[in-house]
Amino acid sequence: MRTARYWQATGITMLGLMLLSLAASLPARAAFPDRALRIVVGFAPGGSTDIIARLVADGLSTRLGQPVVVENRGGAGGVLAAQLVAQQPADGYTLMLHTDGLNQAAAVGTAMVFDPVDAFAPVGLAAKSSLVLVVHPSIPAQNLNEFLAYARKSPHPLRFGSPGSGLSGQLFAQGLGIPIEEVRYRGTSAVLNDLLAARIDAYTIAFPGILSYVQAGALRALAIASAERSRVMPDLPTGPEQGFPEVIATGWFGIVVKAGTPPEVIAKLHRALNETLDDAVVRRRIGEIGLDIAPSAKPEDFGQLIRDDRVVWERVATRGNLRQ
Structure with missing residues (x-):
């Protein structure tokens, strides 16, 4: 006579076999990635x-x-x-x-x-x-302290070009403690055109956009907003190096x-x-x-x-x- 324990064990075995069969019938999960x-x-x-x-x-x-x-x-x-x-x-x-x-x-x-x-x-x-502050060569400043002195003597706020939110220019302005006039543009090219023509005073931008102009002498870089110098332009001092610890943004x-x-x-x-x-x-x-x-x-x-x-x-x- 088969006991209850026998039927319990048989039931468990059959359930296990059913689960294995079900698992085998399911498609295997493809390894990532299996498409573009x-x-x-x-x-x-x-x-x-x-x-x-x-x-x-x-x-x-x-x-x-x-x-x-x-x-x-x-x-x-x-x-x-x-x-x-x-x-x-x-x-x-x-x-x-x-x-x-x-x-x-x-x-x-x-x-x-x-x-x-x-x-x-x-x-x-x-x-x-990191962001770089660049100016037209006619601006009488070779570093941030000279730029600060020039801004303080100016009868009006210096004009900073901005193709976006305007925050990058404000980062430098707040770090230096000077007011600026933000001039909005639709794109980087328009800002650079006016800066090269001296219609605005300054622009803050990452290296890729201005490296060739700085190397050619068409623009002058005053500082990089970083805790460390960049290997792209190792001679350019950082904001903190020049005494402005808040001029940092990556x-x-x-x-x-x-x-x-x-x-x-x-x-x-x-x-x-x-x-x-x-x-x-x-x-x-x-x-x-x-x-x-x-x-x-x-x-x-x-x-x-x-x-x-x-x-x-x-x-x-x-x-x-x-x-x-």
Whole structure:
């Protein structure tokens, strides 16, 4: 006579066999990635952001074994591209070339339907470039202290060009303690044209946009807003070196995905990104456009940089009463 224990054991065995059969009938979960990826860029083709994205895309494609397409979605200082990425599935197939510009836009109150920090998960930092204060050579200043003296003697606030939020100029102005007149433009080219023609006095911009003009003597660089000098222009002193400790802000470029992307997917992307940045050709190309290669040891390090950067620009916007 078969006991209750026998039937219990038989039932458990049959249940186990049924579960194994069911598992075998389900399709295996494909290893990431099993199809093409894309990197969304919030600016037009040809600029430093686009160049970095294409270098990273080529490197990721080689290392991940899938095509990686760069998609330019310019408009609203990168907000439109970020909105697109925030609306995608959190699966790691849509990446964004992220920059500090989104934090600046948020600091001045630009309308966004997503949180510019929490909507994304950091993958890794790619490059940095601190802001540089450049002036027309007719300005009688070779450094920040001489520029400060000139500003104090001027009968009117000095005119700073700005193609965006205006926060970068305010960073220097607040650090020096001088009022400025912000002159808004639709793009960087228009600012440079007026600065080269001496119709404005100064402009703050990252190295890629002005390196050739400074090297040719068409513009004069007075300081870099960084705690350390840049290898791009090692003779240019920093703001803190010249006695202005608050003149610090880092321009950065990195890769993010939608928040909620599986950690193992982020880890794989991070590893492929850092291997790409270690490539000699990639390092040379990024250096040629005036940027410093700056891979992050882990995604969380890049995430902390993004959050620290937000604090910097929110402080500048608040002090200058610049929130819209």
